[in-house]
Amino acid sequence: TALKSHVVEKKKEGKETVCSLMLDEMYIHKQTEFDGNQTHGYVDIGAGEIENVVATQALVIMVVAIESWK
Template sequence: MLDEMAIMKKIEFDGKKTFGFVDIGSGVTDDGAPAATQALVFMVVCVNDSWKVPIGFFFIHGMTGKEKANLVRECLHQLGQMGIKVISLTCPSCHFAMLSDLGASMDPENLDPSFPHPSSGHKIFVILDVCHMLKLLQNIVFLLVFSLSKIVKRSGPPSVYI
């Protein structure tokens, strides 16, 4: 499972180290890097037991689908080395570029919601986050209702003849 969370854009210095810049775990610190505005979080959820564990987080400021796909591949590789078999990846629907780079096709005409594991080659299935999809649908309905109410206010209530 992966998701992005907004974080406060703030640079701090504790006397020894500077915090708040983009950090993708490479160990390279660059004061010229932009301030991070999001945390990209990876979590493993067990399907045949009742546990979930965050396995990584990266402080980012806008990241391409290709860059996210590389982080997913690295996480999958590390999990495979520990003997954990990943069978699915759950993410919001806004990650289509990343999913495409991984090898999944979310195109309705050519749907193949899976991609090969980078180490073992077995299929990993993509599951879009249903809660996120419902929030998007709610926002669309709200915008539609708001737009229609503006039209009704301008033109008055509809006339009905019986």
């Protein structure tokens, strides 16, 4: 992954990568969509089962740099 590559590269330079894991909930449009293979838009908690309920919220997970990664 990009984060892992960055950490390995900075370790070679003797530097440490400092970041924060952020979670945020956001509301999304209540809508389903078929892409030709699969229907998207239903509640999916990642356990392999999709509920027959249209999702209205999403959990966003992101890694944010504490220091510049440049």
